[in-house]
Amino acid sequence: MNLVASSSVSWKSNSNNSDRVEKNEFPAGLRVLVVDDDPTCLMILEKMLRNCHYEVTKSNRAEIALSMLRENRNGFDIVISDVHMPDMDGFKLLEHVGLEMDLPVIMMSADDSKDVVMKGVTHGACDYLIKPVRIEALKNIWQHVIRKKKHEWKDKDFEQSTNVEDGDQHQKPPEDVDYSSSANEGNWKSSKRRKEEEDETEERDDTSTLKKPRVVWSVELHQQFVQAVNQLGIDKAVPKKILELMNVPGLTRENVASHLQKYRLYLRRLSGVSQHQNGLNDSFMGHPEAAYGTMTSFSGLELQALAATGQLPAQSLATFQAAALGRSATKSAISMPLVDQRNLFSFENPKLRYPEGQQQLNNSNKQINLLHGIPTTMEPKQLADLHQSSQSFVPMNMQGNARMQQNNALLMHMSQQQQKQPSRGQMLNESNNGQVSRPPLSMSQPLSSNGIPAAILSRNGIVDNVRGPVYNPVSQASSMVDFSLNQTTELQNSFPLVSSNSGMSTLTSKRLIPEEVNSDIKGSRGFPVGYDIFEELHQQKSQDWGIQNVGSAFGASDHSSIPGTLDVSPSMLVQQGISSMKKNGQNGNSPMGEPQLNLFSGGNLLTVKAEQLPDTSYQSNFLLEQFGQDDLMSAILKQQESVGEVETEFGFDGYPPLDNLPV
C-alpha cells in the first residue's frame, strides 16, 4: 500500500469499491505473493510488480509461501508461482492454494510446451505466463482477482436465490464484490476458527447483506469437509448434507458448494492423471495400505488362511476400509484392486498418500482385476455391510493412520510394482501430508463394490475364531476398527503386508513387523507356488499382478524369486502365504513348506502347514485380479469347497478357526 500514497483506499480496507475504482490507484495495492526459486527472476518480478504499484511479498520456497498463506489467510489477493521448484512442484502448490485458500494463482515458466500449459489449466491456474515475464503481462493480473470474486458472488447469488434457508441474504452487485469483499473476507477469514465461531456468525450476519465474507478453507476445515464428503459418498455429497455433517457454524451452503465444485475438479484431475487402466491407481494410492492389503487377501484361500490367523479376515476388511478411507497407505493400492476400483476411485481420493517407496507400481490392470473379481461375488448385503463397515472405519483410519503409514512403507514396497502411478503417489503424498483425517472419498463408495472381501470374510469362519474379532463384513469393520485401535502395534505390522499379512500378523503374532514379515516371506516361498497355481487355475491371464502381488507380499527383495511378476501387492502376499502353504505340495516348490505362514508374522503367525493346502484352486482365489470377477467368484467358491478338503491342520474346514495356529 505504500505505493499508493495518496489513496486511502486499499485492498484491505473496508472502503467502498467504487471509491477505489474511481481513483486511479486501482488496481494499486493488490497484494501479490511471488514464489520462484530463481533469485534473479524473483528480483525482477518483484521490481516489476512494485512498478505496477502492487504490494509484493516474495519467497523462493514454496513451503514458506504456503505457510505464509496459511498464517495470513486474508493477507494476499493473488499468487504467482513458478512451475519448476526444487522443494515443491508448482502445481502442487497451486492445488493447495486453490483448495485451502481459494486464491487465484498464476503459473509461470520458461517452458512453454503445450502439455505443461495444459497442466496448469487442469490444475486450476487462472493464467500461465511464459518467462521471461514482461511487465505488461503483470499489469493485468488484477483481472483474475476480480473475476474470481465475481464468480464467487455469482455462485452465492445463485445459491441464495435457490436456497430458502439463506433467507434474506442478498448479494451485492458483482462489481462491488472484489474490493469490499476482500476486506470482509479478511475479517471472515481471520475469525474463521472454531473458537471464534460465534464471532464468525455475527460477522456474517452483519455483512451478509452487503458483503459476503470469503470463507477460508483451512486445513482443518477442509479435512472436515472431506470427511463429510466421504461419509456421504461422492455421488451423494450435496452441499446441504455436507454442511450439516460438517456442522461448522458460520459456514454457508454456498461456501460448501463452491468448495465442493473445486474439490470435484481436483479429484477428476487426479483420476485423469493416473491413467491407470482401472483408474484405480489414484484411489489406490491413498488407501491405507493396511486396508488394502487385507482386502486383497480376501480370496477364498486367503480367507481361510486368514481365518487361521483369525485376524485376517476382519483385518482385511478393516484394512480395506481403512484403505478406502484413504490413508496414506499407498500400499493400499494393492488392496484397492480388491475393491472395485472403479467405484472406489470414482472420487479419486486426492488425499491419498503414496508411500515413499512407491515407484512404479506395476500397474497392471491385472492387479486391479484382482479386486474386481472379488467384488462381484459379494452379495449386496455384504456389500452394504462392507460399506457400513468402511464408513465406520473412517475414523479408524485416522487413528490407525500412524500405523498405516508404517505399514504403508511396507505395503508400498510390495505394491510398487503394481501401481503405476508414481506421480500420483507423489501428489497424493503431498496432499495427504499424512493427514489421517482425510479418508479418501472413494472409501464410502468402493465398499459396495467390494462385496467380495466382505463376502469372503463372512464366509470365513476363521474370522470368528481368531482373537475374537468378528469377521463378518459388517462386524469385521467394527471389529477391525477396534482391533486397529487397540492393537496398534499389531496392526502396524500387519498393515504393511498387504493386508493379509497384517491381519494375520497382527492378530497372531502381534509382533509382525513389516520387516519381519518381509524377511519371512523372503524365501519367496510362496511365490513360485502361487504363481503356478494361478497359472493353472486361470489361464486367462497370468497377470503379473497376481504374481506380483505374491511377490510383493513377500517383500520386494523376493521378487527375484518369481521371474518378473512377483511384485505382488501386499494383498497377494497374504494370499501367497496362504497359497504357498497350500501349495506346498502342488507346486513342488519348497517354499510351500511350513514357513509359508511365517510370512505373516515371523513365523509365529500361522503354523498352518503349507502342505495342508493342496488345493491350488484355493490359491487361485488370491489371484483375484487374474480372474474376472466371475472367475474369482467361482474360484473363491471352489476354494471354499476345497478348504474343507484341506487338511484341517489349519482347521480350515470351511474357514474354521485355526486351533492349531500358534498365536
Next chain:
Amino acid sequence: MLKSSKYFRSSLGERNFWGFTKCFIEEKREDEAADWWPSWTSLRPLDVSPGYVDEQFVELEELQDDATPNFVEEVVSLFYEDSARLIHAIDQSLENHPIDFAKLDNYMYQFKGSSSSIGAKKVKTECTQFMEYCRAQNVEGCKRTFQQLKGEYTTLQRKLEIYFQ
C-alpha cells in the same frame, strides 16, 4: 546513461534491436554528441556486439528508476552469483560417470530461465542447445555445447562490465 537511453528510445524512428542505438548516435551528434559519443559507444554492448542481450534487457532498464538507480546492475550481479553456482554444478555433473542427464537437464533449465530473465540471448541459445543434447543423451554434444556456453557467458560478462561503467 540509462535514462538517456530511455528518453532516446522513445524518440527513435528507426530501430535496431536495441531500438534506438542507431538513431541515437546520430541524434546525439547533433546535440552534444561530442561529449556523449564515447560513453554511448561503450555503454551499448548491444551496439558493439549485437545479439548478446535482447529486449528483455531493455525491459530491465525500463524498470530502473530513481528509487532504484542500480537496479539493472543488481539484477545482473545476482544473475552472476546464481549462474556461477549452476555452472559449477554442471561442470561437476559432466565429470561424473555415469552422467545424470536428468540432473543436467534440470540445471540447464534453471540456467536458461535466469539467463532469459536478464535477456542474455546468446547464452540462452546455448542453453537450449545443451538441453537438446541432454535429451539425446549425447555426452560429447553436451560437453561441447557447455564449453561454448561458458564462452558466451564470459563474453557477456565482459560486455556488461563495460556497460556498467
